[in-house]
Amino acid sequence: MIEFKNLDVVFGKQVDQALPLLDSGVSRNEILEKTGCTAGVRNANLKVEQGEICVLMGLSGSGKSSLLRTANGLNPITRGSVHLDTENGMQDFNSLSEAEQRQVRMERITMVFQKFALMPWLTVAQNVAFGLEQKGMDKKLIREKVEEQLELVGLTPWADKKPSELSGGMQQRVGLARALAMETDIILMDEPFSALDPLIRAQLQDELLRLQAKLNKTVVFVSHDLDEALKLGNHIAIMKDGEIVQHDTPENIVLNPANDYVRDFVAHTNPVDVVKGHSLMRSLSSLEQEGEEYCLSHRHDYWLELKSGIDSARVRLGDQFYPVHKWDGEGSIETLPKQPAMVPVETIMKDIMELRYHTGHGVLLHKNDKVVGYVGDKDIYHALLGKLLDED
Numbered sequence: 001m002i003e004f005k006n007l008d009v010v011f012g013k014q015v016d017q018a019l020p021l022l023d024s025g026v027s028r029n030e031i032l033e034k035t036g037c038t039a040g041v042r043n044a045n046l047k048v049e050q051g052e053i054c055v056l057m058g059l060s061g062s063g064k065s066s067l068l069r070t071a072n073g074l075n076p077i078t079r080g081s082v083h084l085d086t087e088n089g090m091q092d093f094n095s096l097s098e099a100e101q102r103q104v105r106m107e108r109i110t111m112v113f114q115k116f117a118l119m120p121w122l123t124v125a126q127n128v129a130f131g132l133e134q135k136g137m138d139k140k141l142i143r144e145k146v147e148e149q150l151e152l153v154g155l156t157p158w159a160d161k162k163p164s165e166l167s168g169g170m171q172q173r174v175g176l177a178r179a180l181a182m183e184t185d186i187i188l189m190d191e192p193f194s195a196l197d198p199l200i201r202a203q204l205q206d207e208l209l210r211l212q213a214k215l216n217k218t219v220v221f222v223s224h225d226l227d228e229a230l231k232l233g234n235h236i237a238i239m240k241d242g243e244i245v246q247h248d249t250p251e252n253i254v255l256n257p258a259n260d261y262v263r264d265f266v267a268h269t270n271p272v273d274v275v276k277g278h279s280l281m282r283s284l285s286s287l288e289q290e291g292e293e294y295c296l297s298h299r300h301d302y303w304l305e306l307k308s309g310i311d312s313a314r315v316r317l318g319d320q321f322y323p324v325h326k327w328d329g330e331g332s333i334e335t336l337p338k339q340p341a342m343v344p345v346e347t348i349m350k351d352i353m354e355l356r357y358h359t360g361h362g363v364l365l366h367k368n369d370k371v372v373g374y375v376g377d378k379d380i381y382h383a384l385l386g387k388l389l390d391e392d
């Protein structure tokens with residue numbers, strides 16, 4: 001976990017003069033005019049939990065990198081604090097001695113850069129090994145770890161090549177492998193995919209999500225691309241002129257923008273691509289229950305029968321029973337049987353609508369193999385009419 005508390009970053013010589021202006025709400029431009037200082041970050045408060053990807057998003061110059069770089073000491077903290085999970089619990093990074101800070105940086109945090117920052121004279125494997133050697137790790141162990149990481153990002157055959165022999169996307173995979181090899185809990189990513197072309201970029205985003213599902217890191221990810229933020233972020237913090245103006249789930253950012261700045265960002269985003277099953281559904285516990293059956297629709301005499309586990313689930317329409325088909329997102333919806341579908345709660349609304357359309361049934365949702373809810377037409381219409389979050 002990492003937490004930024006009341007954090008200000010002011011660049012310039014006359015910081016003492018700039019701070020009172022910052023506190024009285026004077027604009028960034030005026031502070032610059034009066035003192036020559038730039039308010040990079042203003043009173044940022046942000047907590048990123050273990051297992052979460054938090055995307056810092058905003059226009060160029062909004063302070064994303066300045067905030068990110070305080071986490072590992074690349075930018076000075078003018079005021080406020082950054083707290084990190086260490087073996088001694090949560091600790092204020094600035095209160096540590098220099099030696100402790102160095103150790104925390106090495107053991108708790110790694111960073112992936114936009115321009116990869118690989119060493120051109122070293123091979124792929126040597127680049128991945130570099131940080132581990134700095135740590136003083138045993139040679140044999142390093143070899144094992146490097147092999148493991150290269151395997152994880154699909155670069156095993158390229159281990160002995162130089163970075164210049166690799167494409168941009170592959171070089172960034174090396175950057176990712178190098179960061180993962182350090183086995184730190186926290187990974188800072190400063191526009192890591194921005195230099196890549198769209199197809200490779202999408203592949204690396206998928207790869208990051210796949211790795212994250214497995215590795216459960218605390219990731220702070222800077223991006224100026226809303227689609228990327230919506231795809232990757234469990235939470236998104238939108239920054240403007242150094243301030244975090246909204247910190248929220250992707251769905252809330254799109255459906256309930258906090259101000260016009262955020263509204264402009266999301267104006268062209270289709271909620272159908274963003275809203276997930278867990279926000280749409282009626283929860284199982286809220287459905288009327290009769291014995292082993294849960295009511296999906298009284299009007300249609302439509303019920304979910306759940307005797308024991310998820311595999312026993314079936315749906316009854318009048319006196320006709322339908323087995324439930326589990327779908328995990330692989331393959332095309334059009335080829336699925338015309339039976340009620342059971343999908344993970346994270347499934348996006350677009351897929352849920354397509355499942356509803358194709359199967360002729362409402363869609364059941366599960367989390368870790370437990371049935372948790374149901375999405376019917378009513379729930380879809382509610383969301384489309386923007387009523388979703390008002391009701392929660």
Ligand SMILES: Nc1ncnc2c1ncn2[C@@H]1O[C@H](COP(=O)(O)OP(=O)(O)OP(=O)(O)O)[C@@H](O)[C@H]1O
Nearest residue numbers: 011038039040059060061062063064065066067224
């Ligand atoms: N080392 C520095 N010295 C002086 N000013 C700086 C420094 N680093 C950043 N700034 C200023 O702080 C403000 C925030 O910059 P920052 O790089 O954090 O924004 P950003 O949102 O990451 O932008 P980008 O997307 O362009 O990288 C800008 O006005 C920038 O000029």
